[in-house]
Amino acid sequence: MNFNRRQALALSAAAVAFAATGLRARTALAGTEETEKRILDFAGKAPESGKITLTAPEIAENGNTVPVSVKVDSAMSDDDRVVSVMIVADGNPNPEVATFHFTALSGAAAATTRIRLAQTQNVIAVAKMADGSVFMDKKEVKVTIGGCGG
Amino acid sequence: MISRREFLMATAALSAIAGPSLVGNWARAAAQQSLTESDLLDFQSFGNVTLVHVTDIHAQLVPIYFREPSVNLGIGAVAGLPPHVTGADLLKLYNIEPGSAHAYALTSVDFDALAKTYGRMGGFDRIATIVKRIRAERGDNMLLLDGGDTWQGSYTSLQTKGQDMVDAMNVLQPDAMTGHWEFTYGTDRVKELVESLPFSFLGGNIFDTEWDEPAFDAYKMFDRGGVKVAVIGQAFPYTPIANPRWMFPEWSFGIREEEVAKNVEAARAEGADLVVLLSHNGFDVDRALASRVKGIDVILSGHTHDALPEPLLVDKTLLVASGSHGKFVARLDLDVQGGELKGFRHRLIPVFSDVITPDADMAKLVSDLRAPYEAELKRELATTESLLYRRGNFNGTFDDMICQALLEVREADIALSPGFRWGTSVLPGQKITVEDVHSACAMTYPAVYRSSMSGQTIKDILEDVADNLFNKDPYYQQGGDMVRVGGMGYTINPDGAMGSRISDMTLLKTGESIDASRDYVVAGWASVNEGTEGPAIWDVVEEYLTQNPVVRLEENRSVKVVS
Numbered sequence: 001m002n003f004n005r006r007q008a009l010a011l012s013a014a015a016v017a018f019a020a021t022g023l024r025a026r027t028a029l030a031g032t033e034e035t036e037k038r039i040l041d042f043a044g045k046a047p048e049s050g051k052i053t054l055t056a057p058e059i060a061e062n063g064n065t066v067p068v069s070v071k072v073d074s075a076m077s078d079d080d081r082v083v084s085v086m087i088v089a090d091g092n093p094n095p096e097v098a099t100f101h102f103t104a105l106s107g108a109a110a111a112t113t114r115i116r117l118a119q120t121q122n123v124i125a126v127a128k129m130a131d132g133s134v135f136m137d138k139k140e141v142k143v144t145i146g147g148c149g150g
Numbered sequence: 151m152i153s154r155r156e157f158l159m160a161t162a163a164l165s166a167i168a169g170p171s172l173v174g175n176w177a178r179a180a181a182q183q184s185l186t187e188s189d190l191l192d193f194q195s196f197g198n199v200t201l202v203h204v205t206d207i208h209a210q211l212v213p214i215y216f217r218e219p220s221v222n223l224g225i226g227a228v229a230g231l232p233p234h235v236t237g238a239d240l241l242k243l244y245n246i247e248p249g250s251a252h253a254y255a256l257t258s259v260d261f262d263a264l265a266k267t268y269g270r271m272g273g274f275d276r277i278a279t280i281v282k283r284i285r286a287e288r289g290d291n292m293l294l295l296d297g298g299d300t301w302q303g304s305y306t307s308l309q310t311k312g313q314d315m316v317d318a319m320n321v322l323q324p325d326a327m328t329g330h331w332e333f334t335y336g337t338d339r340v341k342e343l344v345e346s347l348p349f350s351f352l353g354g355n356i357f358d359t360e361w362d363e364p365a366f367d368a369y370k371m372f373d374r375g376g377v378k379v380a381v382i383g384q385a386f387p388y389t390p391i392a393n394p395r396w397m398f399p400e401w402s403f404g405i406r407e408e409e410v411a412k413n414v415e416a417a418r419a420e421g422a423d424l425v426v427l428l429s430h431n432g433f434d435v436d437r438a439l440a441s442r443v444k445g446i447d448v449i450l451s452g453h454t455h456d457a458l459p460e461p462l463l464v465d466k467t468l469l470v471a472s473g474s475h476g477k478f479v480a481r482l483d484l485d486v487q488g489g490e491l492k493g494f495r496h497r498l499i500p501v502f503s504d505v506i507t508p509d510a511d512m513a514k515l516v517s518d519l520r521a522p523y524e525a526e527l528k529r530e531l532a533t534t535e536s537l538l539y540r541r542g543n544f545n546g547t548f549d550d551m552i553c554q555a556l557l558e559v560r561e562a563d564i565a566l567s568p569g570f571r572w573g574t575s576v577l578p579g580q581k582i583t584v585e586d587v588h589s590a591c592a593m594t595y596p597a598v599y600r601s602s603m604s605g606q607t608i609k610d611i612l613e614d615v616a617d618n619l620f621n622k623d624p625y626y627q628q629g630g631d632m633v634r635v636g637g638m639g640y641t642i643n644p645d646g647a648m649g650s651r652i653s654d655m656t657l658l659k660t661g662e663s664i665d666a667s668r669d670y671v672v673a674g675w676a677s678v679n680e681g682t683e684g685p686a687i688w689d690v691v692e693e694y695l696t697q698n699p700v701v702r703l704e705e706n707r708s709v710k711v712v713s
Contacts, residue, residue, distance in 0.1 A: 061390040145614040
C-alpha cells in the first residue's frame, strides 16, 4: 500500500487530532474570589465541612454534561432540616449552577443534575440548614483531552 | 525506594494476621538455575478457597517476548514503592538473583541476552496446563477470574472482533471477567459477546448514560469450599476518556467509589465471607481505593500491567497484580473462617513456555483459530537489529519505529503515538512480521491523521497526557504511559503541576525551539474523535518497513526527565 503526499493530504483533510473543546475557555472566568463571594452571599458566613456529600466524577467523560449529586444528612423535620442547597462551579464564566429548595415534606435532602463545565475546576455544594448552620463539600472535576491511556 | 527490610517489615505484619505465606520462596526458586514444571507449579494447597487471576492478556494466544519497563515512576506518596520499582532495584527488593529466570521474567535487565536463554513466555496452551492442574488440586474450591483487556491486542482478535479470545477463554472456564479494551469493539459487538459468555461479565461502575442505572451486573456470589465468595467487577474507570466514547455512547464509567462501597456492603449483607474486587482500575488507584473503602479482602488488580511477585497489604486488603500478555498466572490460596480472611499463600507463576507442557486440546484450538490467518501472521516485513519493545514511561523502541514511520510516510514535522502499555517485543536479529506489528497496533480506531497544530496545542496535549499519568491523586490517573513523540524533543518534570511539567520543546530536524503560535504538521494515530480519517497505522508502518528493510534504532535521548 502506497501513499503519496496528495493522497495523504486528501485523506486527512477531515482529521482532527485531539478534541480541543472545553480546554481553554477564552471568556472571563469566575475565579475563586467571585465564587467565594457568591458562597458568602448565599450562606451568610463561612461554611463548615460535613453533613453534605457532593458526588461527581473525578474526570468528566463529557464536559458538556457532567452528572453531579448532592445529599445532606438531615432528619428533615420541621426544625431540623435543610432549607436550600447551592451548587457552584468556580471555573465557569458564571459560577452559579443551581439552587435547590427543600421543605420538611421533601422527605430527603438529595438532588441530582447535569452541569456543563468549561474546563477543569472545582464544583462546590453548600447546604443551608434551618438553624442557620451551613455546610460545604467540594470536588475537583477534570476536563481533559483524553485518548492516550491504555 | 524502600529497602528490603522496610518491605519485609510490612509483609511480616501481614503474616502476623494472615499466617504463613510464600514470601521468600520466590527468591529460593530464583536461585535454582534449571527450572522444571514442578518448580513452577508444585504448591502446597492452603486454606479453603483458591483464586486464580489472569489479566491484561491482550489477545496473546501464543508465547511471546515481553520486556518489562525500565522506567515506571511513582508520583507523590507512592514514589519508590512497588510497582514503581524496576530493573536492578526490583531484583534487590525481592532478593532475586540477576540473570536468573525470574530476573528475566520480572525486569528489563539484560533482556535480549536472557530472552535467548529463557525463551518466550505465555501461550494459552501453557496457561491451560496451569489452570487444569490447579483445578485438579482444588476442585470446586477454585475461582478463575479474568481482569479484562483480554479480547484486544492481536491480528486475529481484530479480524474476529474478539471471538478467538472468547473461544479460547471459554475452554479455561473462567467464573467472571471485567473489561476495558473490550468496549472498543462497540456496544453491539460487546453485547453480543457478553450474552454468549457462559460466565459473568461484571462491572459495578458501568452505568447507562441516559438514566444513570447499572448497565452490567455489579457482583456475583459463589459458593466455594463452604465459603461464600462475592466477586465485584470494576471495569476501567476512564474507558470513555482514554478510548473513543462514540463507540459505546450508551455507557458511562468512573471510579464511583461510593458504588464500590455500596456493593461491598450489599455482598456482606447477602452473607459474603470473602469479598474480592476484580479490578481494572490500575494499581495506584486500587491502592488508594483499598485505603478508602473498607471490607474488601482481596483486590485482583489489572490495567497497569504490573507483575508483583508478592501481594501488597493495604490495611486489611490484599492487593495482587498479575502482569500482562499471559506472562503470568497468579494463584492465591486463602483460608477464610467465620467470614474473615485468616491467611493466604500466593505465587505469581511465570509462564515459561519452554518449561510448562502445552495442553494438547488448547494447542489444537489455538492452532485452528490461527489457521485462516497463518500466512499473513508470518509474513515478514523487515529485520530488526535492535530490540523492539514498548514499555517505559516516556519511550520504547517499538514506538520510536512507529514515530519514524509516521514522520516519513506521512511527511510530518512531528509524530504522536499513544502511550499504550500493550504490545510484544522483537529480539535483535529477528524478522518483524505482520503479527508483530499488529501486536503493537491492532485496535478498532487505527486511522493515521495528518493535521496542522500550533506549538501551543502540542504543548497542551503533552501537558494533558502528563497530568493523566502523573497526577498526584491516583484517582485522577488514567494509566498508560506518556504519549510518544517523534521529531520533537522536550523536558518533563513529572512532579510539576498541571500545565507546568513540559518545557524546552525543540523541533529536532532544525534544533529550533517550538514556537507556540506557529503551526506544525503533526501525524498521529488512535484519535478518540469520531470521523478521523487516514490510512491504518499498520499500513503506514508496513510502508515504512518496505522502504527500510533493516531497522536499527539509536538510543532515544529526546525526552529529558527532571525533578
